[in-house]
Amino acid sequence: MSVAFKSAVDDSVVDELRAIIPDEGRVLPNLSSRVNRTRVPAPFPVHRWAEFMPDVAVLPTSAEEVSEVVKLANRLQIPVVPRAGGTGLSDGAVPLRGGILVDVKLMNEIHEIDLVDRTVTVGPGINMLKLNEELKRHGVFYPDDPASYPCSLVGGRIGTGGWSLIGSRFGHTRDNVISMQVVLPTGEIVEIAEGGGRKLRKSSTGLTLKHLFTGHQGTLGITTEATLDLVPRPEVEFAAFFAFDDYMKAYETTGVLAKSGLATLAGVVLFDEWKIAYLRRDDEAYIPQPASVKAVVAVAMYGSRVEVEPASKRVMQLGRSLGGKYLGDEISAGDWASRHDRYATPLHGRDKDGQAVMMSWHCEDAALNYSVLPQVREEWHAIVARYRERYGIFDDWGMFAYTNGAFKPWADYLVEIDVGIWESRLDDENWAGWVACKREISEVTLKYGGSITACHGATREGDAELVPAEMGSSWEVVKRIKRALDPNNIMNPGKQSLDEAYASGNGSAP
Amino acid sequence: MAEHEEKFGLDHGGAPPGGYDPNGDGRLQASFVEQWRTNAYGCFSSGHKFCREVCPVMQVTRNENHTPTAFHANIVAMDKGLVDVADVADDYVHCTQCGACELRCPNTLFTGDFYRHRTRTVDVVKAMRALMVATGNEREHWKLWNERLAERHNEPVLGDVPVSQEHVADWAEGLDIPVGGETILFVDCEAAFYRTSYARAFAQLLQKAGVEFGLMREQWCCGGPAAEMGYVDLARRHADHNVADWRAVGAKRIIAPDPHDYIAFTEDYPRYYGDDYEFEIVLGVELVNDLVTDGRIQLTQAVDRVVTYHDPCRLNKRKGVHAAPRELLRAVPGLTFKDVDHVTQWSYCSGGGGGLPVEKPEITEEISRRRVARAQELEVDTLVSACPWSERPLSAAGAAAAEPLDVVDLFELVARSAGIEVGGHTHAAQEARS
Numbered sequence: 050m051s052v053a054f055k056s057a058v059d060d061s062v063v064d065e066l067r068a069i070i071p072d073e074g075r076v077l078p079n080l081s082s083r084v085n086r087t088r089v090p091a092p093f094p095v096h097r098w099a100e101f102m103p104d105v106a107v108l109p110t111s112a113e114e115v116s117e118v119v120k121l122a123n124r125l126q127i128p129v130v131p132r133a134g135g136t137g138l139s140d141g142a143v144p145l146r147g148g149i150l151v152d153v154k155l156m157n158e159i160h161e162i163d164l165v166d167r168t169v170t171v172g173p174g175i176n177m178l179k180l181n182e183e184l185k186r187h188g189v190f191y192p193d194d195p196a197s198y199p200c201s202l203v204g205g206r207i208g209t210g211g212w213s214l215i216g217s218r219f220g221h222t223r224d225n226v227i228s229m230q231v232v233l234p235t236g237e238i239v240e241i242a243e244g245g246g247r248k249l250r251k252s253s254t255g256l257t258l259k260h261l262f263t264g265h266q267g268t269l270g271i272t273t274e275a276t277l278d279l280v281p282r283p284e285v286e287f288a289a290f291f292a293f294d295d296y297m298k299a300y301e302t303t304g305v306l307a308k309s310g311l312a313t314l315a316g317v318v319l320f321d322e323w324k325i326a327y328l329r330r331d332d333e334a335y336i337p338q339p340a341s342v343k344a345v346v347a348v349a350m351y352g353s354r355v356e357v358e359p360a361s362k363r364v365m366q367l368g369r370s371l372g373g374k375y376l377g378d379e380i381s382a383g384d385w386a387s388r389h390d391r392y393a394t395p396l397h398g399r400d401k402d403g404q405a406v407m408m409s410w411h412c413e414d415a416a417l418n419y420s421v422l423p424q425v426r427e428e429w430h431a432i433v434a435r436y437r438e439r440y441g442i443f444d445d446w447g448m449f450a451y452t453n454g455a456f457k458p459w460a461d462y463l464v465e466i467d468v469g470i471w472e473s474r475l476d477d478e479n480w481a482g483w484v485a486c487k488r489e490i491s492e493v494t495l496k497y498g499g500s501i502t503a504c505h506g507a508t509r510e511g512d513a514e515l516v517p518a519e520m521g522s523s524w525e526v527v528k529r530i531k532r533a534l535d536p537n538n539i540m541n542p543g544k545q546s547l548d549e550a551y552a553s554g555n556g557s558a559p
Numbered sequence: 560m561a562e563h564e565e566k567f568g569l570d571h572g573g574a575p576p577g578g579y580d581p582n583g584d585g586r587l588q589a590s591f592v593e594q595w596r597t598n599a600y601g602c603f604s605s606g607h608k609f610c611r612e613v614c615p616v617m618q619v620t621r622n623e624n625h626t627p628t629a630f631h632a633n634i635v636a637m638d639k640g641l642v643d644v645a646d647v648a649d650d651y652v653h654c655t656q657c658g659a660c661e662l663r664c665p666n667t668l669f670t671g672d673f674y675r676h677r678t679r680t681v682d683v684v685k686a687m688r689a690l691m692v693a694t695g696n697e698r699e700h701w702k703l704w705n706e707r708l709a710e711r712h713n714e715p716v717l718g719d720v721p722v723s724q725e726h727v728a729d730w731a732e733g734l735d736i737p738v739g740g741e742t743i744l745f746v747d748c749e750a751a752f753y754r755t756s757y758a759r760a761f762a763q764l765l766q767k768a769g770v771e772f773g774l775m776r777e778q779w780c781c782g783g784p785a786a787e788m789g790y791v792d793l794a795r796r797h798a799d800h801n802v803a804d805w806r807a808v809g810a811k812r813i814i815a816p817d818p819h820d821y822i823a824f825t826e827d828y829p830r831y832y833g834d835d836y837e838f839e840i841v842l843g844v845e846l847v848n849d850l851v852t853d854g855r856i857q858l859t860q861a862v863d864r865v866v867t868y869h870d871p872c873r874l875n876k877r878k879g880v881h882a883a884p885r886e887l888l889r890a891v892p893g894l895t896f897k898d899v900d901h902v903t904q905w906s907y908c909s910g911g912g913g914g915l916p917v918e919k920p921e922i923t924e925e926i927s928r929r930r931v932a933r934a935q936e937l938e939v940d941t942l943v944s945a946c947p948w949s950e951r952p953l954s955a956a957g958a959a960a961a962e963p964l965d966v967v968d969l970f971e972l973v974a975r976s977a978g979i980e981v982g983g984h985t986h987a988a989q990e991a992r993s
Contacts, residue, residue, distance in 0.1 A: 050643050074622075080646045084636050085629040090606025098641055108622065135623065136608050154621035174621060176612050199663070200608040331673035390665045395604035396674045405674065407597075409604040472604055 050080060055147025056127045058104035066107055066149070069117040075108040075155070082106045086150050089137045091509065092411045092470045094480045101143050103130060103150035110155050112230055112238050112273035119271065119539075120236030122149050126537050129234075131267040133173055133205030136197045138412050139506040141209055141266040145543035151271055153204050159183060160274065167279040168227060168248045173204025173272045189279040192219035195504075198389050207272045210264020212504030214388060214451075217307075217458035218315035218351050219280060221504075223263040224455045230274035231262050234535035238273070247276055261530070266506045267541040269534055283351040287361045288385035291373030292342045296321055297423065299344035302371045304419055306348055307452050308459045309367060311360045313352035317452045320345040321426060324447025324467070330397045338376070346373060349385055393446065398469040401441045408444055408469030413487060415494040416503035417464045422450050428493045429466045436486040442479055443486070444469035453503055463503040466490065487511030495519055508544040516545045524549075591690045592638050598679055599638070601666055602631035610660030610680070615908035616653045616915070619925045625653035627660035627680045630687070644687070648696040651687045653922070654680075656787055656913035657872035659905045681877075684913070688789025700918045701788040709793055712779040712800070714748035722752050727778050730755035730983060734762055739808030740773035745801075745824075747817035748780050749947040755983035757947045760974035761816045764847055767977055768855035772814060775804045783823030788914040798823075798831055805838060816843025816970065818873035818880075818946045819912070825878075844874070844945055847973060848883040851890050858976040861893025865939045866972075868896070869930065869953065870904040871946035872912060884945050884969055891976045897937045907933065909949035916952060927952035931964055945969040954985065 058078075066076045077083075083102040087093075093101075104127075109115045122129045128148025135142050144150060156172035159180065163169070164187055171180060178199050181190050193206055194213045201211070207229065211222035219225070227250055228242030241262050244252025262269060293299035303319040320328075322343045329338070338345075348364050350357050369375065398408025417425055426448055437443045446467035452458035470483060488511040491501040500519060501507050507516050517524045528550035531538075538551050592599075610627040611617050617625050633647040661667055664678040671677050691697060707715035713722045728736075730751050736744070744765070750758040765772060782797030805813065815821040824840045850856045868888055874880040881901035888896045899907075910916065910926030931953060934942045942957060942964055944950050950966055957964035974981050 050641065050646055052641065074620075077624075080642055081624055081629075081633065081650055084642055084646075085624050085626075085632060085650075088606075088632075090608070095603075095635065095639065098636065098639055134608065134611075136606075152623065154623065157621060179612055197607070200611050331670055390607075390609070390668055394665055394670045395601060396666060396670045396676055398604075407600050407604045409606060473600055 052080060052083070052099045052102060054104040055102075056104050057125055058127060058147070058149065062121070062125065062127065063105060065121055066105065066118065069121065070107055070109060070114050075110070076105065077107070078105040086132055086135065086152060087143065089135050089140065089142050090410070091138045091140060091505075092409050092472060092483065093143075094475055095472055096475050096477070096480070101145065102147065103144040104147040106150040106152050108152050108155045112232060115151060115153075115232045115271055115273050116236045116238050118149060118151060119232050119234065122539050123235050123537055126539060128542050129271075129539050130541050131204070131208060131271040133202035133208065134176070134197070134200055135205075136201040137205060137209055137505065138414075139209075139266075139502070139512070140508040141506050141541070141544070142205065143508075148539075153271070153273070154202065156204075156273065157202075162187065162279075163248065164189070164279070166248050168276050169279055170274060170276045171203055172274060173202065173207070175203050176200065177203065177206075184279065185282070188282050190282050191225065191277050192280050193222050193225055196389050203275055203277070204272050207263055207275060208265065208267045209506050210504065212453070212463055215315035215349065215351060216455050217317070217452045218313060218456075220455040223260060225278045226259065226263060226275050227278055228259065228276045229262065229272050231270040231272055233270045234537070234540040250278070264506070266508050266544055268531065268544055268547055269540060284353045285351070285357040286385075287350045287357050287364075288381045289348050289361070289364055289368055290376040290381045290384060291346045291368040292338055292376055293344045293346065293373055294341045295372075296344045296426075298371045299346050299373070300423060302346050302368060302373050303450065305367050305370065306346070306364065307419070309363065311350065311363060313350040313356045313360050314452075314458060315349045315351045317458065318347040319422075319450045320347070321448045323430060323445055324449055327397060327446045327467070330399075345376070347381075347385065393467055395469075397446070398471065399444050400471070401437065406471055407473075409472045410446070411468045411470055412465045412505065413468065413490045414463060414465045414503050414505050415491070415499045415501055416453055417450075417462055417494065417497060417499040419460050419462060421497040421499070422462060422464065425464060425493060425497055425499070429490055432486060432489045432493070433466060433468055436482060440479055440482045442471035442474045443483070464499075484511040488515065491515050513544060513546050517549065587690060587693050588637060588644055591686060592634060595634050595683055595686060596638055598683060599631045599634035601676060602628060602664070602678060603635045605664070605666055607665050609663045609665060613659040613663045613906040615655055615657060615659070615906070615910060615926045616922060618906070618929070619922055620653065622653070624650045627664075627678075630654070630680060630683055634683070644690050644694050645696050647687075648691045648698075651684050651691070652698055652918050653915075654684045654913050655872065655908055655910055655915045655926075656681045656684060657908050658876040659872070659908070662876055662905055685787060685789065688787070689791045690789070692789040692791070698918050701790075701914055704914075704917050705785055705788060705790045705793055708780060708785055708797075712797065713752070714780045714784060722748070724777060727751050728774055730758045731762060731774065733982070734759065734766070736762060737773045738776055739810075740771060741809060741811045742770070742772040742814060743775055743805055743808070743810045743812070744772045744814045744816075745775070745778065745781065745820055747820050747947060749951070750817060751778075754947045754950055754968070754985050756971050756981050756985050757950070757968045757983075758816070759983040760968065760970040760979065760981045761843055761847070763979045763981065764850070764856055764970060764974055764977060765814075767979065768850040770846075770850070773808070775801070776808065777804055781820045781823040783819050783827060784914060786823070786827055787912075788917075794827065795831060798828055802828070802832070802836075810838065812839040812841055814841045814843060814846060817948070818842075818871050818878070819948055822873050822877060842878075842880065844880065844887070844969065845883045847970065848887045851887060851973070856973075856977050858890055858892060858973065860976045860978050862891050862972060862976050863893050864941045865895040865897065866941040866943045866967075867899060867934050867937050867939045868969075869909065869934070869942055869944040869949060870901050870907065871944060871949050872908055874945060875901050876905055887969060887973055888943065891973060897939055899933075899937070909944070909953050911946075911948040911952045923952050924956065927956035928959070931956040931960055935960065935962065935964055939964070941965045941967050943967055943969050943972055950985075
C-alpha cells in the first residue's frame, strides 16, 4: 500500500538523510514506520489517519545527527516534528504537515551522575522510571512523576512542559531540569540554562532561556541532552483519602489542606461525584463507597520521617475537620500506589444507553485558581452532557482538581475533565462535534481567568485557535520569538496558531 | 499522489502488485482483522504504552514499530485500509513472546477480569505471523528453520547441531530409561541435542526420587516454536504425532521440564483438541520442588556458589511460576542466593524465545548481554536459569563478558546438590568435544 508524502521529502532527501545517519535501520521511510509515529494517546481522528503521517522517520543517536537533519530540513523547508515517547495527551508529537519526524528514543543514555553537585545528565529518550531504577542505588531520585511515569520520556516532558503528581513538593519538569542542550530550528546546537552554568539552578546573568525551551511543544527546537536535579530519596511516603457527602465540603477541605503550609505536601486532589461514579463502574478499580460519597479528597506527603510523621497527624486532623471520613490505610496506600494506572480505562466507556463500549480517554486540562473551581465544574459538566446527548459517542468520566503550583500549592489547580470518546465511531461530523466541545470547555476556562492547559499543551484543534486570545498582549512577543528562531517555520509547524507569526499565515516562509 | 509514491519507491516489504494476498481478494487479512479488531481497539483506545519499557526487544531497539502498541495499532490501520500485512510484517518479528506487555497493561491490571477482556499481545503476534506465512510474507530464516523441522521432525536447534530421530534420545545414554508407560518425560529438542546436561540432571533427579517414567517411542518436536513463528499446520502435525504416540503407550501424564513445552502442552494442544485431550501436564520445576519438599530428594552436597536467579519468561510472565524455583534454590545447602523479585524481572529476558534468535540473533545477543550485566551488578559468580532456551544466549553472554559469568541450569545445580554425577554437555556435542 502507499500513502503519498505531504512535504518536499523525496528520494534525494532520503538519500541525504542516509548520508547523515549511515544506518539503514535509523532512516525509515517505510509505511509502517510512518503509521506508527502518527498519533499519541489523545483522541485521534482515526478516520483521517493518513493526513497526520510523517513522510519519513529518523532515529538519531547524537546531537550532531539531529543538527544535520534539521539543517537539511531548514534548507529545503521541510517540516520537522520531534517525538520522544509519543505519550502526550495533546498533539505535540503529531505531524500536521508530514515532513521529517525526529524520534529521539535511541538517545537514552545516562551521560553523567554527579553525586557531589547533585545532577544527572541524560539523553532525551530516557524514561523516568528506568532512570530512577539506576539512581536508586545512589540514594537519590529524579522526582518527575506524571501519570505516564512508566512510559513517557524526558525529552517529551521538557517539550510539553510536563506536570508532576508530586509537583507541590518537588516541582514540575521545568523546576527539575537545570539545563539542556537544544538543536535550534536552524540547526545550531546551543546550551540553554538559567544563565551560563550547566549545573546551576539560579542565575541573574541574562534572559532566563531555560523556561523558553520548556513547554514549547517542539516548536522551538529539539532537546538533545538534559541535566536534571537529583533529590534525596524520601524516607517516608504518606497518603490519605477522605470521603465527603457533599462536593463543597470536599472543596473547602482541599483548600484547607493546600493552605496548610506543610512543606512535605506533595499534592492534594479533589475527585468529584462524576469521577467517583466512573471509578465505581467495576469493583476492582476502586473499592466501592456508599452512594452517600459524593467527593473524595486525596493527600500525599513525601519527606524524611521526622517531617512527615508529625505532619501526617495534622493532615488527618484537617482532612476530617469539615466532615471528611478517612477511607482507611488500605485504600489510601493502595490507591496512591496505583496512581499511574488507574484513572482511565477504555473498558469503562458507556454509551447513552449505559452499554459498555470501548472508549479512548481525553483529559481536557486547564490551570485555574481555587476560587473558581465550583463554577467551572458545573459549566464543564453541562457542556459535556450537551454533546453527549447530541452525538452519543462521548461519556463524562468525571473531574478532578489537583494542586498545581510547584512548592506553593495553595491557590492554583490543574483541573481536568476526563471525557471518553468512542473512537471507532469517529467521522467528520463527530470529530467536528468533539472539537467544538473542547473549544467550549476552553472558553469557559478563559472566561474565569484560567489558562487552557496546565500540562498537556494547547496544540490540538479546539485549543490551538484560542492560544492568541489567552496570550493577549504577549502574543506579539511570542510571534517575534518564533519568527526569530525559526525563520522558515519548519519546527513542528501548524501548532498553537504560530503560523500567525509569518506573513502568509499559512506556514510558508515570510 | 500514487505517481509521487511510485516515484519515490516506498518500501512495501515486497507486497505483490495488487495487494498482500496472492489470491488477490484479501479474505485472509479481512478475517484476521475481524478476529482481532476488539483486542486491537482495546489497546488503541487505552494508549497508555506502559508495556513499552518492560519489553525486552524495545529496550534494545527503541523502535516504536517494535512495541505492543504498534502490534495492535497496525491492526486498526489494516481495518482502516491504511496498511497491508506486507507493510507491517517486519514489525512482528521483533517479539520474544515473553508476555511482559500483557502483565503491564492497565486494561489487564485493573478492569480485565470484570469485563472479561484480556490484552493478548502474544496471541496477536502469533496470529499475525500465521497470516504472514499464509500470505507469502515469510521471513527467510524462519522459513528455512521450518523446512528443516518438516524434514527432520526435531528442531534444527540453532546453528549446525546435527538433529535426527535416531539421536533424539542419545542424551539418556546409560540412564536405563524405559520407553512408554503412564508417565512420559518429554525432553525439549534444545535439551536433547544441545544442553543434554539439563535433561540428564532432570531425569536423574526423578530416578533418585523413585518416580517411574518413560520416554516416547518417537518424540517429535512439540511444535510450539513452529506455532510461534506462524507455521500453524506444521505445528499441528507435530502435535498430532506426539499425542498419537502418547496414546499408543497408554500415557496419562506428561512431564514437561522445559517451560516452552509446558506452554505448548497447556495452551496450544488444548486449543487444538478441546475436550479430546486427556493428559495431565506436569511442570518439571514444580515436580522437583515437591520431591525435595517431601524429602524424596535429599539435597546433601553443599554448593559453594553465589547465585542469582533468572526468571524464565514462560514460567514467570506467562505462567506465574516464580515461587517453586526460588524455594528450590533456598533448599540447596551452601548456596548464597541474591534474589531479584519476579515483578522486577518482568522487564528481564534472555531474548531466546519466540524465534527471535533465528531471525534477529543480534537482538537476542544484546538482550542476553544486558541480562548478564544486571546479574553481575549483584556480584554473583553464577546466574541460574530454568529454561534451556534461555541458557544458550545467556551462557554465550556470560562467557563473553569482561569478567565471565557462569550460567547454570537449576536442575543441574539441584542434581549436584543431590550428589548426582550429571554427565552430558552444556553446549553442542562438537563444541563440548573440542
